[in-house]
Amino acid sequence: MFSMPLTDDAHLRPLNPWHAEEFLANLDRGRESMLPWVSPSFVAADLDGARHVLQRYADRWARDDGGIWGIWSGDTLVGGVLLVSLSTATGVCEAGCWLEPAAEGRGLVTRAVSRLIDWVVDERGLHRVEWRVTAGNVRSIAVARRLGMRRDGVLRQVAPGPDGRIDLEIWSVLAPEWRARRDGGVAD
Numbered sequence: 001m002f003s004m005p006l007t008d009d010a011h012l013r014p015l016n017p018w019h020a021e022e023f024l025a026n027l028d029r030g031r032e033s034m035l036p037w038v039s040p041s042f043v044a045a046d047l048d049g050a051r052h053v054l055q056r057y058a059d060r061w062a063r064d065d066g067g068i069w070g071i072w073s074g075d076t077l078v079g080g081v082l083l084v085s086l087s088t089a090t091g092v093c094e095a096g097c098w099l100e101p102a103a104e105g106r107g108l109v110t111r112a113v114s115r116l117i118d119w120v121v122d123e124r125g126l127h128r129v130e131w132r133v134t135a136g137n138v139r140s141i142a143v144a145r146r147l148g149m150r151r152d153g154v155l156r157q158v159a160p161g162p163d164g165r166i167d168l169e170i171w172s173v174l175a176p177e178w179r180a181r182r183d184g185g186v187a188d
Contacts, residue, residue: 007111012081012111015077015157016054019054020054021050023054027050029100030098030099033100033101036137039136060083060086065152066084068083071109079098080097081097081112083120084096084118086124091127091128092130098114104139110146113143117129129149130171130172132168134169140184150172155170
């Protein structure tokens with residue numbers, strides 16, 4: 001089985017529909033902290049919904065246009081990273097994440113997204129990785145900054161939210177910038 005270490009006690013591995021019970025338990029532990037920032041369609045409320053979310057990403061993986069991976073701390077699923085979209089035709093993907101509060105502050109998301117960006121840039125040959133974040137989500141914006149992403153702009157009032165329409169910030173890193181940063185060089 002594929003498993004990639006993130007820390008001494010945390011690792012990244014594929015998240016499949018048969019993980020629905022673990023996924024739902026993870027969502028239940030983090031639901032309140034996730035709902036302001038993550039699409040309600042992702043934060044499943046029951047086992048069928050959790051299975052549906054994971055199946056949707058399994059189908060994306062099969063179509064080569066997305067995927068989902070879990071972050072396990074020990075034997076507990078505490079969060080994950082995903083490719084919301086992936087297009088080899090345009091060379092662009094959108095990455096995302098979620099994490100339950102008990103796992104915050106350990107650098108797990110930054111490490112996991114770094115591994116994901118390495119893969120899409122080096123293995124898949126993509127040119128641009130986007131990070132879309134609701135304005136005000138300071139934790140997610142901090143991840144984008146730690147990854148060396150640049151803020152491209154804001155889509156103002158782009159979608160309805162729980163308290164009115166929301167602004168969405170677009171952050172990105174380009175393959176040459178990523179390689180230079182990762183390899184200790186200077187980006188173009």
